[in-house]
Amino acid sequence: MTILRNRPSAGSPERGIPDATVARLPVYLRALNALTEQGIGTCSSNDLAAQAGVNPAKLRKDLSHLGSYGTRGVGYDVEYLRYQIALEIGQNQDWDVVIVGVGNLGSALSAYQGFSTRGIRVAALVDSNPERVGTTISGIEVSAMADLKKVVAEREISIGIIATPGEAAQEVADRLVEAGITSILNFAPALVQVPDNVDVRKVDLSIELQILAYHEQRKAGEAS
Amino acid sequence: MTILRNRPSAGSPERGIPDATVARLPVYLRALNALTEQGIGTCSSNDLAAQAGVNPAKLRKDLSHLGSYGTRGVGYDVEYLRYQIALEIGQNQDWDVVIVGVGNLGSALSAYQGFSTRGIRVAALVDSNPERVGTTISGIEVSAMADLKKVVAEREISIGIIATPGEAAQEVADRLVEAGITSILNFAPALVQVPDNVDVRKVDLSIELQILAYHEQRKAGEAS
DNA sequence: TCGTGTGAAAGTTTTCACAGCA
DNA sequence: TGCTGTGAAAACTTTCACACGA
Numbered sequence: 001m002t003i004l005r006n007r008p009s010a011g012s013p014e015r016g017i018p019d020a021t022v023a024r025l026p027v028y029l030r031a032l033n034a035l036t037e038q039g040i041g042t043c044s045s046n047d048l049a050a051q052a053g054v055n056p057a058k059l060r061k062d063l064s065h066l067g068s069y070g071t072r073g074v075g076y077d078v079e080y081l082r083y084q085i086a087l088e089i090g091q092n093q094d095w096d097v098v099i100v101g102v103g104n105l106g107s108a109l110s111a112y113q114g115f116s117t118r119g120i121r122v123a124a125l126v127d128s129n130p131e132r133v134g135t136t137i138s139g140i141e142v143s144a145m146a147d148l149k150k151v152v153a154e155r156e157i158s159i160g161i162i163a164t165p166g167e168a169a170q171e172v173a174d175r176l177v178e179a180g181i182t183s184i185l186n187f188a189p190a191l192v193q194v195p196d197n198v199d200v201r202k203v204d205l206s207i208e209l210q211i212l213a214y215h216e217q218r219k220a221g222e223a224s
Numbered sequence: 225m226t227i228l229r230n231r232p233s234a235g236s237p238e239r240g241i242p243d244a245t246v247a248r249l250p251v252y253l254r255a256l257n258a259l260t261e262q263g264i265g266t267c268s269s270n271d272l273a274a275q276a277g278v279n280p281a282k283l284r285k286d287l288s289h290l291g292s293y294g295t296r297g298v299g300y301d302v303e304y305l306r307y308q309i310a311l312e313i314g315q316n317q318d319w320d321v322v323i324v325g326v327g328n329l330g331s332a333l334s335a336y337q338g339f340s341t342r343g344i345r346v347a348a349l350v351d352s353n354p355e356r357v358g359t360t361i362s363g364i365e366v367s368a369m370a371d372l373k374k375v376v377a378e379r380e381i382s383i384g385i386i387a388t389p390g391e392a393a394q395e396v397a398d399r400l401v402e403a404g405i406t407s408i409l410n411f412a413p414a415l416v417q418v419p420d421n422v423d424v425r426k427v428d429l430s431i432e433l434q435i436l437a438y439h440e441q442r443k444a445g446e447a448s
Numbered sequence: 449t450c451g452t453g454t455g456a457a458a459g460t461t462t463t464c465a466c467a468g469c470a
Numbered sequence: 471t472g473c474t475g476t477g478a479a480a481a482c483t484t485t486c487a488c489a490c491g492a
Contacts (some may be wrong), residue, residue: 019461020460055463057464061462
């Protein structure tokens with residue numbers, strides 16, 4: 001889903017964490033937070049893997065891409081590891097995002113509790129519907145599409161979320177790119193075309209259910 | 225994310241489509257629908273791959289797991305292929321789902337247009353908050369948690385969606401399993417433990433953004 | 449001739465199993 | 471002794487490239 005070049009990258013001895021690992025680092029971060037809340041200061045790869053729902057060997061391999069932050073025979077210091085992972089994935093700074101489309105989904109996203117604790121701050125809302133412009137949702141005033149560029153520049157936003165119907169998605173993506181956005185999370189059920197320097201990830205709510213339905217059907221067919 | 229056994233399976237000569245392929249079949253279905261809307265009756269793997277945003281060789285390999293539905297030198301009949309894929313992933317029947325938790329996200333999901341056209345029907349809403357029980361959202365009356373089992377049985381629902389806060393997720397999952405649900409889509413930012421015969425898929429909205437933030441950070445660090 | 453279907457190669461991810469360090 | 475870090479094996483996925491059939 002993501003367009004990405006795994007640059008071995010600038011200066012540093014060797015960078016380039018595998019995609020599969022990157023996708024799990026936020027999960028480990030969440031697991032570490034849970035351990036902290038439980039008052040646990042040190043954990044083994046088994047403990048953390050159980051908390052994160054992965055295989056311990058995979059966890060160790062993943063962490064080995066970041067460096068050696070554990071102690072043999074002991075395990076990992078929860079707080080230290082949390083800090084190192086956060087550093088790696090840019091979680092010790094806040095990321096401002098703009099949500100385009102404040103229908104049901106966009107509104108739900110702007111109120112989503114999970115973002116703020118993960119360093120994601122919904123900084124602006126934009127909609128093409130004049131009736132919605134000027135209204136306030138989750139404490140944020142909705143701006144007009146025409147003001148997108150200004151809003152993005154003012155608040156130095158680099159991440160955009162598309163929460164419009166599928167038909168509008170490409171147009172919105174174009175506008176986001178034009179406004180200077182370089183990462184897009186696309187909830188619209190449509191592919192969007194963007195320049196090479198822009199990353200797009202897609203979340204498709206019905207596809208997830210369709211995959212479940214497939215397995216459900218197989219289970220049902222098991223009677224045969 | 226999914227727990228699944230790739231059963232070579234009952235009777236048939238050889239079943240068991242790779243996970244990666246299953247995850248793309250709904251995408252192909254959508255692409256075929258788009259072609260139909262454009263009045264295109266036949267397409268090559270190149271055409272369809274472009275529409276779906278994948279590599280043509282991958283598309284052909286994926287389709288080869290279902291059977292030989294193309295014609296060499298010609299391509300695929302759009303309608304016929306659509307039908308075959310729909311058959312494979314159980315898309316020619318409607319799937320009733322129950323959504324647990326009608327906060328912002330649950331409400332947005334119950335109104336989500338993308339479901340109905342993909343054979344997903346939101347058949348019931350359930351919430352633990354007494355103030356929400358009895359209210360109507362998107363034309364559906366919200367039921368109490370205590371009635372979950374009854375509702376699931378009455379409407380023969382096999383798929384459940386968890387749209388509650390993380391703390392409630394495990395409790396809800398247990399209730400769903402108890403009620404007879406065998407597939408769960410979990411939007412709560414928490415892992416849930418279920419028996420082996422139940423499939424769970426997880427959609428984590430903030431993780432997607434955190435992955436984008438990671439890439440964004442790398443891009444920013446490129447100046448070095 | 450053209451484009452599918454598919455073996456075989458390349459690449460990626462996961463898992464195993466154990467050397468090595470605290 | 472116990473658990474990390476990691477090579478090497480296994481599994482899975484993607485891509486290539488071409489034989490084959492309409």
